[in-house]
Amino acid sequence: MDHQITLYGVDFARSARCRWALLELGLAFDEIADGSLIGSDELRAIHPQAKVPAIMIDGEPLFESAAICTHLCDLAPEKGLIGPAGSRERALHAQWTSFVLTEMEGYLWSNVKHTKFYPEAKRVPEIVAPNAKEFRAGAKVFDDVLGETPFLIGGQFSVTDIIVGWTVNWGRRLGHLDGFPHLAAYLERLFERDHCTLNPE
Numbered sequence: 720m721d722h723q724i725t726l727y728g729v730d731f732a733r734s735a736r737c738r739w740a741l742l743e744l745g746l747a748f749d750e751i752a753d754g755s756l757i758g759s760d761e762l763r764a765i766h767p768q769a770k771v772p773a774i775m776i777d778g779e780p781l782f783e784s785a786a787i788c789t790h791l792c793d794l795a796p797e798k799g800l801i802g803p804a805g806s807r808e809r810a811l812h813a814q815w816t817s818f819v820l821t822e823m824e825g826y827l828w829s830n831v832k833h834t835k836f837y838p839e840a841k842r843v844p845e846i847v848a849p850n851a852k853e854f855r856a857g858a859k860v861f862d863d864v865l866g867e868t869p870f871l872i873g874g875q876f877s878v879t880d881i882i883v884g885w886t887v888n889w890g891r892r893l894g895h896l897d898g899f900p901h902l903a904a905y906l907e908r909l910f911e912r913d914h915c916t917l918n919p920e
């Protein structure tokens with residue numbers, strides 16, 4: 720079945736996860752790549768905080784990059800990017816997605832806010848080093864796992880790698896991946912994929 724899909728995003732932002740999933744799935748979509756929409760009433764009609772990514776699928780809004788990617792893969796199960804509900808693979812997808820967002824990505828986002836996003840008066844510099852330590856504790860878990868397998872679910876590339884890979888690459892870009900050779904090799908594998916949307920800088 721064909722779907723009418725419009726993604727609201729900005730190049731390498733978390734919307735890149737959704738773009739990558741759409742490309743891997745071969746689903747047709749339009750993209751509104753306009754950073755000036757962040758915070759606007761137009762975007763707030765789709766995302767209550769007017770952030771990206773947000774997506775319209777067949778006239779229905781959805782936000783949160785991991786939720787969007789998961790749902791897109793459910794729309795095209797024959798592409799094999801996600802296990803079916805109730806499967807061990809699906810449980811592991813939920814596990815790694817929750818882990819990377821709560822135990823790692825939140826700390827990076829906090830650091831970006833407290834080093835450049837917030838006005839100086841609102842920044843709490845003391846939080847930056849402990850946040851980095853928390854991120855690295857999560858990265859160690861993935862480094863150990865990815866020393867044993869090329870990708871997170873059953874040794875095959877899946878949407879879980881799209882979601883986790885984005886966070887790991889953000890950690891690399893912020894200088895937090897020293898001493899994790901398996902994560903460095905994992906990112907190289909992800910960058911080799913034709914549809915990879917991760918920021919190479």
Ligand SMILES: N[C@@H](CCC(=O)N[C@@H](CS)C(=O)NCC(=O)O)C(=O)O
Nearest residue numbers: 732733734757770771772783784785
């Ligand atoms: N947890 C959300 C994060 C969304 C988010 O913070 N997006 C950023 C761009 S990557 C944004 O729109 N920031 C604008 C702001 O925080 O005002 C997701 O994964 O979709």
